[in-house]
Amino acid sequence: MTDPVLSVRDLRVEFVTRRGVLTAIDGVSFDIARGEVLGVVGESGAGKSVTGAAVIGLIDPPGRIAGGEIRLGGERIDALPPERMRRVRGKRIGMIFQDPLTSLNPLYRVGRQIEETIRTHTDLSARAARQRAIDLLAEVGIPAPERRIDGFPHEFSGGMRQRVVIALALAAEPELIIADEPTTALDVSVQAQIIALLKRLGRDHGTAVMLITHDMGVIAEAADRVAVMYAGRIAEIGPVRAVVGEPLHPYAQGLMGAIPTLAHDADRLAQIPGAMPRLSAIPPGCAFNPRCPKVFARCRVDRPEPLAVGSHRVACHLYDASGKAAA
Amino acid sequence: MAIPAPALRAETAHRPSAFARFLDSDLFASFRRSKLAMAAFAATLLLFAVAVLAPWISAQNPYDPAQLDLINANLPPIWEAEGQAPFWLGTDDQGRDVLSAVFYGMRLSLVVGVLGVLVSSSIGITLGLIAGYAGGMVDTAIMRIADVQLTFPAILIALIVDGVAKAALGGHLDTDATLALIVVAIGLSFWVQYARTVRGSVMVEKNKDYVQAGRLIGLSAPVILVRHILPNVTGPVFVIATINLALAIITEATLSFLGTGLPETMPSLGTLIRTGNRFLFSGEWWIVAFPGLALAGLVLAINLLGDWLRDALNPKLQ
Amino acid sequence: MLAFILRRALQSVGVMLAVGLIAFAMFRFAGDPVNQLVAPDTPYAERLQIRESLGLDDPVLVQFARYAGNAVRGQFGNSYQFRQPVSTLLGERMPATLELALCATLFALSFGILMGVYSALHRDSVFAKVLQAVSLIGVSLPTFLIGILLIFLFSVTLGWLPSYGRGDTVRLGFWTTGFLTESGLRALILPSITLGLFQMTLIMRLVRAEMLEVLRTDYIRFARARGLTTRAIHFGHALKNTLVPVITVAGLQLGSIIAFSIITETVFQWPGMGLLFVQAVQNVDVPIMAAYLLLVALIFVSINLAVDLLYTVVDPRLRAVRRPA
Numbered sequence: 001m002t003d004p005v006l007s008v009r010d011l012r013v014e015f016v017t018r019r020g021v022l023t024a025i026d027g028v029s030f031d032i033a034r035g036e037v038l039g040v041v042g043e044s045g046a047g048k049s050v051t052g053a054a055v056i057g058l059i060d061p062p063g064r065i066a067g068g069e070i071r072l073g074g075e076r077i078d079a080l081p082p083e084r085m086r087r088v089r090g091k092r093i094g095m096i097f098q099d100p101l102t103s104l105n106p107l108y109r110v111g112r113q114i115e116e117t118i119r120t121h122t123d124l125s126a127r128a129a130r131q132r133a134i135d136l137l138a139e140v141g142i143p144a145p146e147r148r149i150d151g152f153p154h155e156f157s158g159g160m161r162q163r164v165v166i167a168l169a170l171a172a173e174p175e176l177i178i179a180d181e182p183t184t185a186l187d188v189s190v191q192a193q194i195i196a197l198l199k200r201l202g203r204d205h206g207t208a209v210m211l212i213t214h215d216m217g218v219i220a221e222a223a224d225r226v227a228v229m230y231a232g233r234i235a236e237i238g239p240v241r242a243v244v245g246e247p248l249h250p251y252a253q254g255l256m257g258a259i260p261t262l263a264h265d266a267d268r269l270a271q272i273p274g275a276m277p278r279l280s281a282i283p284p285g286c287a288f289n290p291r292c293p294k295v296f297a298r299c300r301v302d303r304p305e306p307l308a309v310g311s312h313r314v315a316c317h318l319y320d321a322s323g324k325a326a327a
Numbered sequence: 328m329a330i331p332a333p334a335l336r337a338e339t340a341h342r343p344s345a346f347a348r349f350l351d352s353d354l355f356a357s358f359r360r361s362k363l364a365m366a367a368f369a370a371t372l373l374l375f376a377v378a379v380l381a382p383w384i385s386a387q388n389p390y391d392p393a394q395l396d397l398i399n400a401n402l403p404p405i406w407e408a409e410g411q412a413p414f415w416l417g418t419d420d421q422g423r424d425v426l427s428a429v430f431y432g433m434r435l436s437l438v439v440g441v442l443g444v445l446v447s448s449s450i451g452i453t454l455g456l457i458a459g460y461a462g463g464m465v466d467t468a469i470m471r472i473a474d475v476q477l478t479f480p481a482i483l484i485a486l487i488v489d490g491v492a493k494a495a496l497g498g499h500l501d502t503d504a505t506l507a508l509i510v511v512a513i514g515l516s517f518w519v520q521y522a523r524t525v526r527g528s529v530m531v532e533k534n535k536d537y538v539q540a541g542r543l544i545g546l547s548a549p550v551i552l553v554r555h556i557l558p559n560v561t562g563p564v565f566v567i568a569t570i571n572l573a574l575a576i577i578t579e580a581t582l583s584f585l586g587t588g589l590p591e592t593m594p595s596l597g598t599l600i601r602t603g604n605r606f607l608f609s610g611e612w613w614i615v616a617f618p619g620l621a622l623a624g625l626v627l628a629i630n631l632l633g634d635w636l637r638d639a640l641n642p643k644l645q
Numbered sequence: 646m647l648a649f650i651l652r653r654a655l656q657s658v659g660v661m662l663a664v665g666l667i668a669f670a671m672f673r674f675a676g677d678p679v680n681q682l683v684a685p686d687t688p689y690a691e692r693l694q695i696r697e698s699l700g701l702d703d704p705v706l707v708q709f710a711r712y713a714g715n716a717v718r719g720q721f722g723n724s725y726q727f728r729q730p731v732s733t734l735l736g737e738r739m740p741a742t743l744e745l746a747l748c749a750t751l752f753a754l755s756f757g758i759l760m761g762v763y764s765a766l767h768r769d770s771v772f773a774k775v776l777q778a779v780s781l782i783g784v785s786l787p788t789f790l791i792g793i794l795l796i797f798l799f800s801v802t803l804g805w806l807p808s809y810g811r812g813d814t815v816r817l818g819f820w821t822t823g824f825l826t827e828s829g830l831r832a833l834i835l836p837s838i839t840l841g842l843f844q845m846t847l848i849m850r851l852v853r854a855e856m857l858e859v860l861r862t863d864y865i866r867f868a869r870a871r872g873l874t875t876r877a878i879h880f881g882h883a884l885k886n887t888l889v890p891v892i893t894v895a896g897l898q899l900g901s902i903i904a905f906s907i908i909t910e911t912v913f914q915w916p917g918m919g920l921l922f923v924q925a926v927q928n929v930d931v932p933i934m935a936a937y938l939l940l941v942a943l944i945f946v947s948i949n950l951a952v953d954l955l956y957t958v959v960d961p962r963l964r965a966v967r968r969p970a
Contacts, residue, residue, distance in 0.1 A: 056870055090872025097870070102863035105882050107889070107960065116881070117871045168871060475660050478897075478945050480904045490926035490934050491671050577787045584789045585911050587926050604793055604912075607801055608808075619790050627785040634781070 003074055004031035005175050005208035006055065011078075012067035013047075013054050013232075015279075022279040024050045024063070026232045029306070032176065032208040037199065039223030039240065040212045041255065043276050047232040048212045052178045054078070055210070056093050057085040073175060091121040094169030098181035100161035104153035110137075110164050111149035114171055121172035136167040140197060159190035163197065170201065177202070180212045195222045216255065220244050228252045231276055231287035238312035248314045251288045286317070294318060364639075367631035374625050378434040385427035390593055404613050417613040419603065425613055428599055429621045435595040436576050436625065439509055443575035444568050446514025451521025452564065456552045458522065459529025470526070473519045481516035485578050488512040489587050502593045509588055513575045520567050528560040562640050569633035573626045580622055596622040653953050657946040662713075664942040668935035669712045672722070673705075721936035726928050731936045735918055740820045741811055742910070742917030746903045748833050749841035753902070754895055757845040758888070761852025765860065765887075766879060776849065783846040788905060792839040792912035799835060807832045809914040840909040844898045851894055856887040889959055896952035900945040 013025035025047045032038045040048045053059050055070055057077065070078040077088055089095070097103045104113060114133040118124055124132060130149070137145035140163040153161060162182065169177055179198060183191040199222050202209045211223055219226050219240065227237040228249065236249040247253045274291040277283060283290055289299040296317070304315040382388070404417045404425075417425050458469040476484065489512045496504075532538060533556065541551045582588035583597030591602055596618045603615030696702060700711060715721070721731035764773035783791075800808035812828030814821040823829030859865060860883055868878045907919035914920065918937060925933035 058866065058869060086872050086874065088872070089870055095867070095870035097863055097867055099863060103867040105864045105868070105886065107885050108882075116873065116877065120871070120873055120877070165867070168867075171871070475663055478660070478900070478949070479941070480901050482908070483904045483941065486907065486922070486926055487671075487934065487938060490929065490931075493926075494671070494929045494931050494934075495674070573785070580787055581789060581908055584787075585908065585923050585926075587923070600790065600793065607793070607797055612797065612801075615793060619793065623786055623790060626787070627782060630781070630785045 004033050005036075005073060006032040006210070007071040007074075008051075008055065008068070009071075010068035011051065011054060011065070011070065013050055013059060014064055014066040016062040016064070019280065023066075023282075024232050024279055025054065027068070028229075028232075028234050029068075030227055030234065030237055032210060034175075034208055035203055035206045036225065037202055037209040037211055037223045039219035039226040040210060040229060041214060041216060041219055041226060042229035044214060045276055045279075046229040048214075048229055049180050050232075051229070052095070052180050052210060052212050055176075056089055056095050056178055058089075058095075087121070090117055090174070091172045092174050092176065094172070094174040094177045096162075096165050096169050096177065096179040096182045099185045100158055100165050101185065103165050104161060106153055109150050109152055110156070114149075114164075114168055117168055117171040132171075133167075136170060137164070139201075140164070140167045140170070141193075142167075158186050159193065162186060162190075162194055166194075166197065166201070170205070170207075173205065174207065176208045176210065178210045178212070181214070182211070183215070183218060184213070191218070192221075198222065216244070228255060231282050232279070233287060233315065234306065234313075235288065235316070236312055236314040237306075238310075238314075242311045248309055248312050248319065249288075249316050250292045250294050250318070252314075254293075286315075361635055361639075363631060364635035367628045367635065370624065370628035371632055374433060374621075374628065375437065377430055378437045381427075381430040381434040385430045386424045387427050389423045389428040389431050403611075417611075419611075419614045420606065425617050428594060429596070429617050432594055432596040432599050432618060433621055433625065435506075435589060435593070436579055436597070436622070439506065439513070439579040439589075439595065440572050440576040442510040443513030443517070443579065444572050446510055447517040447571060447575070448521050448564065448568055450514055451518035452525050452557070452560075454518065455522035455525025456529055456556070459526035460533060460548060460552055460556075462530075466526070469522065473522055477519050481574065482578055482581055484516040485509075485512040485582060486585070486587060488515050489582060502590060505589060509579055509582060512582070513578050516578065517571050517574060520571070521564060524563045524567060525560050528563070529556055532556045532559055566633065566637045566640055569629060569636055573629040573633060576622070576626055576629070596625075650950075650953065653950060657950055660946055661939075661942060664939060665713055665716065666709065668716075668939050669709050671931055671938075672712065672935040673701075673708060716936075716939060721939075722932040724925075724933050725930045726924070726933075731932045734921060734933065735936060735940065736819070738916060738918045738921050740822060741915060742903065742906055742919060744823055745833065745836055745840060745906055745909070745915060745917060746899065748837035749844070749902050749906075749909075750895075750899050751841075752837050753841035753844035753848055753898065756841075757848025758852050758891070760845075761849040762856060762879075762884065762887075764849070765853045765856035768857070780846040780849055783842055788839060788843060788908045789912050791842055792835070792909060795835045795839055796912070806835050808835070811916060836909050836913045836915055839912065840902060840906055843905070844902060847898065848891065848895060852887060852891055855890055856883055859883045859886045862886075889956075892955055892959060893952050896948050896955070900941075900948045903944055904941055 008031070009029050011025055011028040012023065015022045015024055028047070028051060030038065040051065042048050050059070050063070054065055057080070059065060065078050068078070069076055072088065072092060077085065080088065104110065111130065111133050114136060115126070115129040118129040118132055119126070122129075134145045134149055137149060142148050142160060142163055148156075153164070156164060166182075169179075177198075182198065183194050186194060195218055198209060198211070201207065211218070213219060223240045225238060226240045226243045228235045228243065228247075228251065230251050236243060236247065236252045243252060244256055247256045277287065277290070283300070284303075285301050286292070286295075286299040286304050289295045292299065298317050302317065304317050304320065306313045306315045307319050309319045377384070419425060419428070454469050454473075458466040489508060492508050492511070529552070538551055538555060541555060546554075579588060579595060580597030580600070583595050584601045586601060589595045589598050591598055594602065599618035600615055600622070603611075603618060606612075606614045700708060703711075719732045721735075723729060724731050724734055727734060760776050764776050767773050796808045799806045807828070810832060811823045812830075812832035813826040814823050814829055815825040823833055865878060865883055868882050873881075904919075906915075906917060907923055909915065910917045910919035911923050918940070921933060922937040924930070925937070
């Protein structure tokens, strides 16, 4: 395997508030290889979106990257000066947001918004940029792109608008695409199409994709590997088959149990009791310990470090031989 | 559903005193925190005190021609070479003490302002209650008038009310009638905001259980409106009234400045500025400067207080 | 879309009728019109004759219809003070007021938007805070005080600019303009600032609030994620979206500027309609008051309609409703 496109090590993101410093992301590490889709799952507030924003350099004050490093194609990008980071955004990292209805400026034609992105990052002429915009719209499956390019966002349906947003993210042929809940705001029937599109584009262009979602169905369908986040930390990460089929972390087990499948009855949908702690009240030790069905004394004191177990990496004392011995 | 009305208010009996409750309130806490609000409040209080005490702290009664002496005309303020005690801020061309005139003028401006606010709030609250409670045609009619009136600046409406009344009453009025006329003109210019706010709350409140309960036990509409609905709108009405007071003072000053307000024999701050304006070119700047400063200070202090009140009572606006 | 414009137009006609009724009531019932026309010693029989010739004995509705009909043709009767047709008097003074209002609006818009954008983009800078504080003071100071202050500074103390009148004007057909002479332009400066200052602070506060709102939207975040330059984001995307709602308010402000010019024209003895109106109120010259009221109402209503139309041009979402999908 060659060098990963994206490599995140010990990332730490803090928010400075009046009541003190809140740690939103704490010691997160992962890689994404060329052409690979990494799914990032977790409940809302688990830190998925903040991680994505940190990678693309869109953490706004009072937030800040307080530690760790982010490398894109081997180059550190977490501490670039604003102007150089701007050139990374859109050019080397494309981003897709949750709500296609609000992602596009309602007052400008979609073509103008795509051409603007292309011309910001390349030195194509106006005419060439327009041609490329039409090609992009065609590639993301917009019918009659040479006509639709002059439409306003409100003239597109939700699914079509998300395709336009994807075309915008692809405009400068980025190495990495961060898709933050790209299907949440869409109709169920359209969700599958968008996911398929993302997967195909990632494969065709060799783009690495970071797919942030709370929907395990989307992960199971689209991701190659999956990272399960909880309270700003990665609980478990591994190949999607392994993590979905045979989760090791008690939280991941609870989460997988919560997927309704045809085989199971909706009534038997497992629920994890309790709620994720607020950032201001993360318990010592393992953040999941108050809700964990398999909690033991060490979980309340010691913070678990990620351990390699088979193809997984899991942050849980259950799999720490020395810890088990102590318990 | 059928709660007897007295039960609604029973808990008031064993509450701490109103003052103790005020000291404990969020409003007071926010007041203590805002230095600007405290300064504005202090300034407003001081200016009100000056206005009330004007007859006892002024060197002369500027409305009494017998007390004016032309020998003292056009004296500069005390710190200039020709200044003389007791005319701390100089005198005008009639020998009128500028400081006394400012005190009395402030008194008049505040009287007109407060009366104007009372009139406009009474009109506005009444119409708002009626519109909100009655609904239908009555509501539509009142609110349409409000809409049309809102398109015109208040000063234009006040000027027209003033002009029409003068035409209808036949030319020249004595000073008391003029004062009453200005109060009415201001009242008719500023009722809309009260009416809109009150109507909004009435529409929300009138469908609540306690109002329905009041209806069921046979309370009449006016009783329900005044006893149960009105107390719910005091907060916003108070904010509007504070900002309205500043606007009313400006409106009176503007009318007087335009020569359609209070006469020169009984000058308000606006009249003083109007007359003083004539002396700007001959170098007697103090005749216009001090009334102008007093007016600006008064309005600014009340506006700051109103701004703070609005923010403090409306946390979601921040 | 067409229905919307039609409904607004109908509403405008309604407003004009209501204001017309008020103007007519003033004209007809505020004081006896006959008294204003004849000498005090005119015999009763002659007065009756004049009453009849003026149609004052006709039913009120007929009189209103006649008044409205005349008003539509620009006939508002004769001024009591000047013994001249009101339409002539207003016509002579209209260019002065409109030129002043135009300059004041340009001043208010350009500086208001500039300062609003600045204080939104540099929210925490010292200068933005100074602007906020100054705007509060600007809202608190009565217009006439600002005018007097400006005269004191720039005319009395520094002697740079004239303190009253329009300066030299040039006649172009029925229009007299102050734009073509140096003294005319210099005379416009202080009154325009005085008249526009209040509106400028309003626009500044509005632009600031609106722009802060826009900067928080998803499409601005997305524009940043696309790596657009700060410049393109702020001035290409955020500014345009900010200005859409500002148009409405600014349009309506133009209407108030014309009405507020009453005060500024008095301070600067500017020979416009506002000054004429104030003199009419002082002298109980009802025909001028009634005509001015109607004229201002007409200007307000037209501006409101124009703003509605403009809105649909600027915002494609509204435009689209017009053509069937």
